Amino acid sequence: MDLGIDGKVALVLGAGGGLGGAIAEALAREGVKVAVADIDKDATEKTAKATETGGGTAMPLTWDLGRLDVVEPNVASIEKTLGQVDILVSVTGGPPPGGVAGQSPETWRKFFESMVLSVFAITDRVLPGMKARGWGRVITSTSSGVVSPIPNLGISNALRSTLVGWSKTLAGEVGRDGITANIVMPGRVATKRITFLDEQKAKREGRSVDEVREESLASIPAGRYGDPREYGDVVAFLASERASYINGSSIRVDGGYISSI
Numbered sequence: 001m002d003l004g005i006d007g008k009v010a011l012v013l014g015a016g017g018g019l020g021g022a023i024a025e026a027l028a029r030e031g032v033k034v035a036v037a038d039i040d041k042d043a044t045e046k047t048a049k050a051t052e053t054g055g056g057t058a059m060p061l062t063w064d065l066g067r068l069d070v071v072e073p074n075v076a077s078i079e080k081t082l083g084q085v086d087i088l089v090s091v092t093g094g095p096p097p098g099g100v101a102g103q104s105p106e107t108w109r110k111f112f113e114s115m116v117l118s119v120f121a122i123t124d125r126v127l128p129g130m131k132a133r134g135w136g137r138v139i140t141s142t143s144s145g146v147v148s149p150i151p152n153l154g155i156s157n158a159l160r161s162t163l164v165g166w167s168k169t170l171a172g173e174v175g176r177d178g179i180t181a182n183i184v185m186p187g188r189v190a191t192k193r194i195t196f197l198d199e200q201k202a203k204r205e206g207r208s209v210d211e212v213r214e215e216s217l218a219s220i221p222a223g224r225y226g227d228p229r230e231y232g233d234v235v236a237f238l239a240s241e242r243a244s245y246i247n248g249s250s251i252r253v254d255g256g257y258i259s260s261i
Contacts, residue, residue: 004241006031009083011075011126013065013119014091016032016043018191019141020206021050022232028056030236032087035078037063039093044165057082065092065118065159066110084129087239091141094193096212097200100154107155115159120166127174136179137239140167144187144258146250151199152204164250171248180247182238187254189226222255 010027014020016038024034028051036051041062059081063074078085092115108217123138130136137202142160144150149157164183171181188194198216202209217223234253237243252258 003030008086009033010087011035011078011085012089017046017232018228020091021047021107022228023235024137025051025054025230026236028054033082035056035059035061035082037061059146066114068121069127071121077245078227085126086129087137088126089139089235091239095155097152100158110160111155116162129178130179135179139179139235139238140185142183143252148260168248175247183250184235185250185252187257189228189231190230218258219254226255
């Protein structure tokens with residue numbers, strides 16, 4: 001299937017991680033020129049190299065999402081090197097485990113700025129160009145916790161849910177401009193983040209990591225953790241011309257893990 005995005009320009013935030021990296025590579029395979037952004041310089045360059053090895057065009061960009069003052073220069077750099085951004089994919093880092101009660105205002109502010117406000121600001125920066133061209137994709141990766149809150153991931157549950165409300169509202173505002181805004185929700189996809197969370201749960205409950213993992217697998221109808229490439233392929237489709245009538249949606253990529261309808 002020709003996804004119709006050959007030659008488009010994408011900015012993938014969090015591209016140094018498992019999900020973001022898989023998304024960048026999936027887009028590049030479709031001929032998209034990808035700006036690969038992450039706070040981890042080494043991880044960013046690794047993803048960029050993997051993307052280019054696969055025949056794609058990638059621009060590595062070290063980006064701290066907690067700093068709103070770098071939005072303008074970073075986007076301007078992408079425009080100068082690759083062109084104006086047609087596809088924005090936001091994958092923001094996960095906050096540490098813990099509940100919502102008793103978190104300091106400073107903690108809430110720190111993660112709100114890096115996980116939420118940064119996405120708002122970057123989107124607002126690239127939207128005028130998308131509107132002028134009559135085409136754009138705003139895709140935001142969240143978590144299964146926005147549908148069914150995950151115990152001990154209180155900050156993530158709360159802040160990622162904010163992104164869902166924002167994306168749905170945005171979809172209604174820009175749909176007539178040829179722009180779509182959608183949410184993608186990963187379930188248990190095999191990344192370093194999931195490994196870390198399994199290890200933390202095992203430590204917290206005094207169990208082995210294998211026990212925690214087996215318990216988790218038993219709750220997934222597919223019987224396995226997802227492959228990051230499967231997630232990347234879904235995002236690439238949502239970014240495509242073929243997905244032009246999918247707008248304001250929340251797509252689950254979870255193997256049936258989320259139990260609610």
